[in-house]
Amino acid sequence: MSKPLPEQPKIITIERHILDEQRGHPEATGALTSLLYDIALAGKFIASRTTRAGLAEILGSTEDINIQGETVMKLDQLADQSIFRLNDHTGRLAVMASEEHEGILPIPAQFPSGKYVLLYDPLDGSSNIDYNATIGTIFAIYRRTSEDGPGTLDDCLQPGRNMVVAGYMIYGSSTMFVYTSGHGAHGFTLDTSIGEFLLTHPNIQIPTRPKYYSTNQGYERYWSNGIQHYTHWLQGKEGDQKGLSARYIGALVGDFHRNLLSGGIFYYPADTHEPSKPHGKLRLVYECAPLAFIAAQAGGYASDGRQDILDIQPVSLHQRTPFFVGNTSLVQMAEEFIRKFDSQ
Ligand code: AFP
Numbered sequence: 001m002s003k004p005l006p007e008q009p010k011i012i013t014i015e016r017h018i019l020d021e022q023r024g025h026p027e028a029t030g031a032l033t034s035l036l037y038d039i040a041l042a043g044k045f046i047a048s049r050t051t052r053a054g055l056a057e058i059l060g061s062t063e064d065i066n067i068q069g070e071t072v073m074k075l076d077q078l079a080d081q082s083i084f085r086l087n088d089h090t091g092r093l094a095v096m097a098s099e100e101h102e103g104i105l106p107i108p109a110q111f112p113s114g115k116y117v118l119l120y121d122p123l124d125g126s127s128n129i130d131y132n133a134t135i136g137t138i139f140a141i142y143r144r145t146s147e148d149g150p151g152t153l154d155d156c157l158q159p160g161r162n163m164v165v166a167g168y169m170i171y172g173s174s175t176m177f178v179y180t181s182g183h184g185a186h187g188f189t190l191d192t193s194i195g196e197f198l199l200t201h202p203n204i205q206i207p208t209r210p211k212y213y214s215t216n217q218g219y220e221r222y223w224s225n226g227i228q229h230y231t232h233w234l235q236g237k238e239g240d241q242k243g244l245s246a247r248y249i250g251a252l253v254g255d256f257h258r259n260l261l262s263g264g265i266f267y268y269p270a271d272t273h274e275p276s277k278p279h280g281k282l283r284l285v286y287e288c289a290p291l292a293f294i295a296a297q298a299g300g301y302a303s304d305g306r307q308d309i310l311d312i313q314p315v316s317l318h319q320r321t322p323f324f325v326g327n328t329s330l331v332q333m334a335e336e337f338i339r340k341f342d343s344q
Contacts, residue, residue: 012199043169079122095151125251136253160289160310212264226341265326
């Protein structure tokens with residue numbers, strides 16, 4: 001009798017994972033599953049282009065005419081268009097909105113309208129491209145709130161609590177896709193040899209003992225007293241705890257991802273002593289809310305310094321908010337410092 005084959009490690013592709021999740025919802029039509037799969041496909045495409053970014057010198061720099069006579073597009077425009085075009089005709093979406101555009105992105109009239117809404121930041125941290133450092137894509141999916149017909153601005157302006165799925169792709173030393181549909185946060189790594197995202201980080205939980213704080217400390221002089229004291233507390237200069245190490249990539253996805261896996265806090269506060277960024281820099285609907293949903297699913301928390309990011313009702317597409325995200329205890333401590341020093 002032949003010997004039984006040795007047990008192989010279970011390989012779970014992103015498609016299988018999404019389908020398995022769908023099985024828990026007998027009422028599901030499969031539209032969300034297909035939508036996520038298309039976003040993952042856009043991620044693969046963007047990843048393949050980012051690895052060629054440094055070749056601009058010889059292949060033609062952005063906005064030049066390349067040897068085929070086409071204009072070489074900037075990577076952030078390319079990412080933006082790829083996501084839109086892969087999703088505009090599928091009948092799954094009612095409307096989209098992208099960080100790259102002022103207003104909502106209607107579904108072209110010749111295509112059917114669907115029940116979901118997609119908001120995305122196509123290339124977060126795009127100034128890192130020139131330095132071969134980490135960049136990413138962030139997205140959020142909601143159900144439309146309007147009845148039917150073309151989706152509306154109000155469909156896009158929903159509090160994070162209503163989100164159905166949040167995720168990001170990170171283009172670093174490998175490409176990863178991390179998402180949640182409210183049943184844990186799961187990470188997949190792109191196996192470039194077969195072109196598939198494979199499950200490598202199931203059910204991510206932020207380690208309870210944090211390692212890092214991530215912030216642009218070059219702006220410290222602009223911050224409120226509360227934020228300055230909080231930063232000193234994180235460093236171990238105030239209070240009696242050991243300080244954390246600092247790490248800052250300057251691409252939210254990269255900083256968030258590191259702290260998600262290693263424990264820590266990312267924050268981008270408002271400027272108090274400088275009028276230029278009274279609400280911080282980061283965008284509520286494109287960046288903060290989706291990462292807040294993922295953090296919450298990984299046992300973490302995100303706040304604007306006073307309230308849960310997921311409770312904020314957006315009033316405009318490009319609204320900015322101060323942002324604190326990571327280990328729950330560290331974010332709550334930021335809120336405490338703000339309450340203590342900044343409430344007058
Ligand atoms: P860019 O897309 O212009 O590089 O901005 C990236 C970003 O929105 C976010 O990803 C970073 O966390 C943050 O800005 C960095 O901003 P500072 O350069 O002000 O630290």
